[in-house]
Amino acid sequence: MMKIEKLPKECEEYMTPKERILGLIMRKKLDRIPVFPFVSAAAAQLLNLNYGEYAQKPDLFLRAQIEAQRLFGYDAITAMPDLCVEAQGFGAKIIYPANNAAYPDPYNPVIKSAEEYKNIDKLFDWSHAERMKNQLKVVSTINDQLPDMMIGGMSIGPLGLISRLRNVNEFIRDLIHHPGLIHEAAEKITDIQIEYIEKQIEAGAKTIMLPVVLAERELMSKEMWLEFDMPYQQRIAKFIKRKRALYCVHTCGRGPYFDLLIEHLKPVLIQNAFLPDGVKTEEEMIEKYGKKLVFLGFLSVALLAWSSPMEVIAECKRELEVFGKSPAGYLLGASCEYPPYAPLYNALAIVKAARMYGANFKTGEGPNYEEEGAT
Amino acid sequence: MSREEILEKLKNSIIDCDEEIAKEAAKEALEAGIDPMDALKKGLYIGLKEVCKQYEETVFIAEMIFATDTFYAGSNILKSSIDPEKLKKNRKGIAIIGVVEGDIHDLGKNMVKYLMEAEGFEIHDLGFDVKAERFIEEAERYNADLILISLMLSSMYPQISKIVELAKEKGLKAKIMAGGGPVSEGIAQKYGADGWALTGPLAVEKALDLLK
Secondary structure (H helix, E strand, C coil), X not given: XXXXXXXXXXCCCCCCHHHHHHHHHCCCCEEECCEECCCCHHHHHHHCCCHHHHHHCHHHHHHHHHHHHHHHCCCEEECCCCCCHHHHHCCCCEECCCCCCCEECCCCCCCCCHHHHHHHHHHCCHHHCHHHHHHHHHHHHHHHHCCCCEEEEECCCHHHHHHHHCCHXXXXXXXXXXXXXXXXXXXXXXXXXXXXXXXXXXXXXXEEEEECCCCECCCCCHHHHHHHCHHHHHHHHHHHHXXXXXXXXXXXXXXXXXXHHHHHHCCCEEEECCCCCCCCCHHHHHHHHCCCCEEEEEECHHHHHHCCHHHHHHHHHHHHHHHCCCCCCEEEEECXXXXXXXXXXXXXXXXXXXXXXXXXXXXXXXXXXXXXCCC | CCHHHHHHHHHHHHHCCCHHHHHHHHHHHHHCCCCHHHHHHHHHHHXXXXXXXXXXXXXXXXXXXXXXXXXXXXXXXXXXXXCHHHHHHCCCEEEEEEEECCCCCCHHHHHHHHHHHHHCEEEEECCCCECHHHHHHXXXXXXXXXXXXXXXXHHHHHHHHHHHHHHHHHCCCCEEEEECCCCCHHHHHHCCCCEECCCHHHHHHHXXXXXX
């Protein structure tokens, strides 16, 4: 791992987080590169809460999110405590472990047989979707209290939600044995998710992030993704763009299909943990896709969890050197959610690295833009 | 139908992921007097190996699950006619498999389990959210040759070393493998595992290699 002997001075900041991120996309000169460590459940540490409490108490969740941003100074918040917010609205029994992210009870799935997909929309009711309603309040309150922040909304996407209401192993079998029923369910769920996304945008979300984790070589063929997931993700993508929010996608498995995501969904930004399908190096990733979308990452969650702040700073410096001049832009950050248990000093280290090594940043040009002696 | 044609039908049933054909061909094999162990090894198993070779090229997790489902459909019929002693004699080893405490992602674990069973391992599946102590108890109980640890959350890396340490304390003979989304060869080594593999099919190869 790269070592740093002496830390340089941090830059003076003169932009708000929102100006910084929009400036990145519009190719303006920035005071520094924007930063998104994706601190979500990890913020619970600031209030000495366990994750179960944190995920179930929106007021505490909100306080922790706001305090974390004020303390660390990063540029975007995607406020979602876990990936089961929408599942609860469909009646899933959610288990809240003290030491990890919440998950739907795997022994008691909401959808017990493929036939039940037909009535999936009837399971949902806003009157009992407490977690979704709480999320809307969280977005709205952060928008009021941190008006200069880039606030992100999120939806787990149609098939992501179906897999949480069924059981992931059975869901995969259903894709082959009951494709028509899966399509029927996905169509209905997409309508509900679009409504939820619209409410998040109305509440103040400026970006909407969708996981597209099925578009990965690790999980599905390209043909299967195009058949089962793409049509619904595309409907959502088009809706978000019509609503003038920034549409971002997240992948975290091996070999994400960047080519298909760009062709069919056209996200502004992609967050990925592994190199895209058919790509062997980071340089090749930039060459192939760097003109088409903003990269977010590429700090691994293992690094954030198990490395020292100096190692994190060194890796940020390395990544800035590699990705800094990517033509459509680069946002320094975690490749997935900041691990809930990881020490928060590493989130601070990322912001410090941006201030030290990402000053005077401009998309396509990298840091030190128009500085005397800049390289 | 000749013996060769039936074995070919068994093999192709796996490649085509066709459970009905696998069952039909398994029954035909028994009716034709083909040794069920031969039908298993030279028919179904060959098909599964071909599917594994294409993993992440033309075959993905979904297809692997269907291929192993098909394998089970055919092999259950064949195994009912195999002398249990013969099955035991052909066993490649005994393995304990589970997802570590605090983690419920079992898709990858299940794929490795299916492939290991198809390979001829006796597998004891502990499910998910399994305490380190339970891995050890079960490995002791079955005198396991392998402990297969699966995890999807990097927060759970220390569970690998916990299992490794407990196994050492108990003096277990079992080799320990760790795998799953975030686990790399370096991570597996760092936390003391004997082996690691990137994919399910490679995990089977590594397991066989460790037991040589």
